[in-house]
Amino acid sequence: MWKKIILSLLIIISGAAGFFVAKAQVTFNNTLNHVNRDYDTALKNVDLSGIEVNSDDDIVNILVVGNDYRKEKGYDASGLTDTMIIATMDMKHGMLKLTTLMRDMIVDIPGHDPNKLNSPNSFGGIPLLYKTIAQNFNIELDGYVEVGFDAFEKIVNSVGGVEAELTESEANYLNTTNYISKKKYRHVKVGKQKLNGNQALGYCRIRKGGTYTITGLTDDYGRTWRQRAIITAVFDRVKTLPATKWIDIANKVLDGYVTTDLSNEKILEYITDVVKMGTTKVNQLQVPINGYYRASARGEYSCGSSIVMTDGVSSTRNSSANAEALNKFIFDYDGKKAFQYGKFTNK
Structure with missing residues (x-):
């Protein structure tokens, strides 16, 4: 459920860096000091x-x-990871990239039976999640950022809400369930409208079969599409705000809701690189990719309904094609045309 959040945070922080880094580095560092560090x-x-x-x-x-960590649910610090994203700063091609790793795909987990990708964090925290991603997708990661539910609501509210277009099935579902946790906000409608943080959070969490996006997607495919739609909406809102507002927003959002293993110096280095690239376009990929997965058979895995990666030919579980596609997207894709792997084009 979380893809939306980090692009928003990166946009806000990078915008703040571009505006302040030359004149007010002390202010910027004070902002980053709101972030929790877990080295x-x-x-x-x-x-x-x-x-x-x-x-x-x-x-x-x-x-x-x-992290699906909410105090009212009594969760421990390490829970199921609702969304996992690889945020890529590609200085070679001057591009920003986001790859959503779908939470329900079956992966090999070191020291454990195969399970959904959202489970390693509950078994062994961020280190085991990283090791699982490395083993299944052959990607080295340079750091992590972990965000809680409250941060998402805060960032949407801080930018004045975001516009989204809801189908009848989505509106009905949100108005008749607790996905919008505050009952007073369960009055969304069909069509385009502005959502506040609590409503947008509920919207991005929908993964109910039979609840369709405006593009016709359902289940977890629909949910990740909603996340991408909210990312774009937040991005568009941030770009309309004066740069002087970005530090104030960052201070509110980062305070106590974000944890990372990156130092202030390393964050500033990365943000400076993003600013130098001079691009606001974000290229996106979802893994598993089209044509290289199937739904699990009933009773195939003890963790229930899930997504099984394949090589696109056989239905046997195989992550190699998706690993290859992910590496090509991250390391080789130059953005000159739509990303394509095999006969399938990413749009």
Whole structure:
């Protein structure tokens, strides 16, 4: 559920950096000091011996984790990761890229039976999640950012809400369930409208079969599409705000709701690189990719209904094609035309 959040945070922070870094670095560092640091879970300390991973000095990959951690549910700090994203700063091609790793796909988890990708964090925290991603997709990551539910509501409210277009099935579902947690906001309608943070959070969490997006997607495919739609909406809102507003927003959003293993210096370095690239376009990919997955059979896995990666020919579980596609997107794709793997084009 979390893809939307981090692009928004990166946009706000990078905008703040571009505006303030020359004149008010102290202010910027004070803003970053609101972020929680957990260097014990630094990705650089994770043992990846025996796992082949790819990297490039001109390409930075940050793991963005949306943790389904809500105090009212009594969750521990390490829960199921509702969304996992690889945010890529590709200085080689001057591009920003976001890859959504679908939470319900079956992966091999070191030391555990195959399970959904959202489960390693509950077994062994961020380090095991990273090791699982490395083993299944051969990607080296340069750091992580973990965000909680409250941060999402805050960022949407901080930019004055976002516009979304709802279908009849989505509106009915949101108005008759607790996905919009505050009952007073359960009055969304069919069509385009502005959603506040609580409404947008509920919208991005929908993954009910039979509830369709305006593009006709349902289940987890629809949910990740909604996340991308909200990312774009937040991005568009941020771009309309004066730069002087960005630091204030960042201070509100970052305070206590974001955890990372990146230092202020490293964040500033990355943000400066983004600003130098001079692009606001974000290229996106969803894994598993079209044509290289299937739905699990009834009773095939103990974790229930899930997504099984395949090589596009056989139905046997195989992550190699998706790993190859992900690496091509991150390290080779130059954005000159729509990304294509095999006979399928990403749109």
